[in-house]
Amino acid sequence: MDIFFEIHKDIPREGPGDNQSTKKAYEILKEIPSNPNILDIGCGPGMQTIELAKHTDGNIYALDTQKQFLDRLNENAQENKVNHKIKTIQGSMFNLGEYFEENELDLIWSEEAIFIIGFEEGLKKWKPFLKKDGYLVVSEVSWIEENIPKEIKDFWESDYPSIHHIEGNIELVKKCGYKLIDKFIIPESSWWDHYYIHLEKRISILREIHSDEDEWISRLDNTQKEIEMYRKYSKYYGYVFYIMQR
């Protein structure tokens, strides 16, 4: 049994986010064509893919390495009657050239997934696939306060050493040749409503079932620790939408 997928079973999202933030970011894209070609990278179970589909008449390619997530996305898309707009692709964000031509996409979208390739690397590697003036919209965990306490600084630096302040990421946006159109921090409720509340329920169920299995307990403790860190230090870090144009 795969411990990760058991912990994350049937959770509505695979990271912090909410439909209002997805809609808000999409509505900032004033020059998007009416039938855009959109790629959602690291789509997971696809809550944001479906929300995007409700606001566009274009095609959305939803890319993820995990078949389980793509299957859930397809089911949810059918329930929401937007399946005709979405095509899932099982593949990797590291090899976009296997699925897309250069200058093909009007918009690349990625919520809580660019950290996998790295913010700067993603900006560089994905850019050739955007049309001239195409948009890149990503959400990325970022420091949002000064004087960060040591405990949370150490936690993130061991987990994701290239976490930056918002200003640091804006520098990278410019360095990689994009224009920053806008940015905003998603609300704290988006960490809880579709993600941490559900994870905590799974943790308590699985703790009972696997109470004498060390590997399980260690994985559940690690997931709980991440949640506790946010409970204690949410003032210092958040997911930030960066809305960029090539």
Ligand SMILES: C[S@@+](CC[C@H](N)C(=O)[O-])C[C@H]1O[C@@H](n2cnc3c(N)ncnc32)[C@H](O)[C@@H]1O
């Ligand atoms: C933190 S989750 C975010 C999922 C989704 N965007 C959401 O907000 O619910 C990151 C996603 O990236 C996917 N992923 C991991 N490595 C990947 C890769 N190399 N290429 C594409 N997707 C990848 C994972 O399977 C997972 O669905």
